[in-house]
Amino acid sequence: MNRINLICLGVRDIKKSLNFYRNIGFSTHENADEPPIVFFDNQGTKLELYPLDELAKDINAETPPPLSSGGFGGMTLACNMKSKEEVDAAMERVKQHGGVVVKPPQDVFWGGYSGYFQDPDGYYWEVAYASSWKFDRNDMLIIEART
Incomplete structure (x- = not known):
């Protein structure tokens, strides 16, 4: 599973x-x-x-x-990008099409670049990038074990 x-x-x-x-x-x-x-x-x-x-x-x-009548349900969805420019472009598309940017993209404590938006139903999405990230041939983010 x-x-x-x-x-x-x-x-x-x-x-x-x-x-x-x-x-x-x-x-x-x-x-x-x-x-x-x-x-x-x-x-x-x-x-x-x-x-x-x-x-x-x-x-x-x-x-x-x-x-639910709104509020934060304790779950987010995420889309991981390959550059800061991709994050900025995605967030701009979101704004142009009615999404609400709740945290503009910015450098964040974990070493990446990240922002959040809400879709028309209030679901929270993170759009993020980190220079250390690697992607497989299917563009899936590779999460390596910490040592």
């Missing part, structure tokens, strides 16, 4: 979220304007958008978990 194949985000407005993620560079084969579900193709995983209330019902049809 050592893999994550799919990350599902419950969204309040699937059309708005579909357009946002398309506009910031996520790729999908979906052609409908307002589909019941969306899958984006990524390197190593898929990102899924699904109506939030339906996702809660899928967890428990009789007693769905209460929907």
Whole structure:
């Protein structure tokens, strides 16, 4: 069970979220304007958008978990880049397409360059770079064991 194949985000407005993620560079084969579900193709995983209330019902049809009214849920998503310029460009695309930059990219305590944004549903994304990072042939970040 050592893999994550799919990350599902419950969204309040699937059309708005579909357009946002398309506009910031996520790729999908979906052609409908307002589909019941969306899958984006990524390197190593898929990102899924699904109506939030339906996702809660899928967890428990009789007693769905209460929907969050906002705030920080203790989870972030991340996109790791290969340069500071890529981080800056990604964050600019996010701003242009309705994302909210909550922490502009900056040099950070762990030696990298990082910023955070929120998508239309309030999910937090980190966009980061570190000069020490290496990527495999599929552009997946290599995390080496600490000695």
